[in-house]
Amino acid sequence: MEKQFAQLPPTKGSADQFRQLLSNLVVNAQDSMAGVGGKLVVRTAHIKSSRGAYERISLVVADTGSGIPKEIRTTMFEPFISTKGEKGTGLGLWIVKGIVENHGGRIHVRSSAGKGTIFKIVFPVSRA
Numbered sequence: 001m002e003k004q005f006a007q008l009p010p011t012k013g014s015a016d017q018f019r020q021l022l023s024n025l026v027v028n029a030q031d032s033m034a035g036v037g038g039k040l041v042v043r044t045a046h047i048k049s050s051r052g053a054y055e056r057i058s059l060v061v062a063d064t065g066s067g068i069p070k071e072i073r074t075t076m077f078e079p080f081i082s083t084k085g086e087k088g089t090g091l092g093l094w095i096v097k098g099i100v101e102n103h104g105g106r107i108h109v110r111s112s113a114g115k116g117t118i119f120k121i122v123f124p125v126s127r128a
């Protein structure tokens with residue numbers, strides 16, 4: 001596992017929800033590398049505002065696992081979508097999406113079969 005944590009500005013939000021978001025993404029990454037192993041990267045960055053652009057914080061959770069199966073690429077953020085059978089409820093990404101929306105953020109996903117997956121979440125910094 002590689003951690004790359006930037007110095008981040010304080011931002012308003014729910015610490016509980018951030019924790020839940022991170023744990024859902026990390027567990028998914030871990031599951032995608034189960035048995036074979038691989039590399040997990042968790043990275044944060046501070047995207048400073050320039051010329052009227054919003055100041056933002058980004059969080060990347062990347063793995064070198066199986067990749068997201070093609071058949072669920074368009075539905076994976078809906079509830080109860082899972083490829084893990086008994087072991088998954090399919091609620092993790094739905095919860096992640098809700099938390100990101102609660103904080104005005106955006107989710108970007110890149111995934112490639114057999115190579116891995118990158119989740120990048122970008123939040124606006126909220127000082128109010």
Ligand SMILES: Nc1ncnc2c1ncn2[C@@H]1O[C@H](COP(=O)(O)OP(=O)(O)OP(=O)(O)O)[C@@H](O)[C@H]1O
Pocket residue numbers: 024028029032063065066067068069072076081082083084087088089090091092093094117
């Ligand atoms: N990092 C990842 N690599 C590969 N597939 C992933 C990854 N993250 C999510 N997926 C796919 O998306 C599906 C939905 O993920 P989600 O977290 O919503 O549910 P789950 O992990 O199956 O169950 P749980 O509710 O326990 O989280 C997973 O079953 C898996 O197929």
Ligand SMILES: [Mg+2]
Pocket residue numbers: 024027028088091092093
């Ligand atoms: Mg999950």
